[in-house]
Amino acid sequence: NAGVTQTPKFQVLKTGQSMTLQCAQDMNHNSMYWYRQDPGMGLRLIYYSASEGTTDKGEVPNGYNVSRLNKREFSLRLESAAPSQTSVYFCASSSAGAYNEQFFGPGTRLTVL
Amino acid sequence: KQEVTQIPAALSVPEGENLVLNCSFTDSAIYNLQWFRQDPGKGLTSLLLIQSSQREQTSGRLNASLDKSSGRSTLYIAASQPGDSATYLCARSRSARQLTFGSGTQLTVLP
Numbered sequence: 001n002a003g004v005t006q007t008p009k010f011q012v013l014k015t016g017q018s019m020t021l022q023c024a025q026d027m028n029h030n031s032m033y034w035y036r037q038d039p040g041m042g043l044r045l046i047y048y049s050a051s052e053g054t055t056d057k058g059e060v061p062n063g064y065n066v067s068r069l070n071k072r073e074f075s076l077r078l079e080s081a082a083p084s085q086t087s088v089y090f091c092a093s094s095s096a097g098a099y100n101e102q103f104f105g106p107g108t109r110l111t112v113l
Numbered sequence: 114k115q116e117v118t119q120i121p122a123a124l125s126v127p128e129g130e131n132l133v134l135n136c137s138f139t140d141s142a143i144y145n146l147q148w149f150r151q152d153p154g155k156g157l158t159s160l161l162l163i164q165s166s167q168r169e170q171t172s173g174r175l176n177a178s179l180d181k182s183s184g185r186s187t188l189y190i191a192a193s194q195p196g197d198s199a200t201y202l203c204a205r206s207r208s209a210r211q212l213t214f215g216s217g218t219q220l221t222v223l224p
């Protein structure tokens with residue numbers, strides 16, 4: 001039981017490049033989330049998916065797109081990376097029946113030059 | 114707008130001390146409150162979750178309390194150990210989905 005896994009662990013991009021961050025969970029959770037963590041800002045929600053086939057914007061969705069590929073997988077795409085998107089990105093998942101206790105992956109550290 | 118505040122931002126204590134970490138939030142509309150631990154360069158580990166109908170939760174040396182009327186939660190750590198050194202984050206949920214995080218308290222327990 002791996003919990004929540006994320007790939008890659010580290011990535012360096014140039015301004016304007018695109019990339020997709022991958023997330024998968026094996027806990028049969030319905031809901032999945034993408035957060036970014038910046039110094040002094042705490043974690044902020046980018047997008048979430050309450051169930052397979054649905055996605056909703058969070059607090060800071062601009063510059064990102066998401067895909068809920070199936071119940072296990074939730075990807076985050078940066079179409080044209082900007083230096084302001086340099087951050088640590090975390091994926092999380094939760095079960096609707098457990099008061100939304102969220103479980104987090106190890107994170108992806110992204111640097112945009 | 115900072116909806117969830119954690120004070121202090123950093124705390125250093127000698128091993129063996131009991132300590133309290135504070136979390137406050139701006140309104141009493143709460144679905145649950147969750148405490149996490151984050152080690153440097155790592156993800157978040159869920160420590161305790163308090164449902165809106167509960168006043169406290171305990172796990173080992175950890176006890177978390179929730180006072181909705183005052184908009185406060187505390188995390189009590191008994192008999193602290195160097196292995197407790199980490200950043201502790203609280204997060205408040207207004208609904209069954211979104212969490213709003215505080216900026217965390219960085220705890221150092223000195224041997």
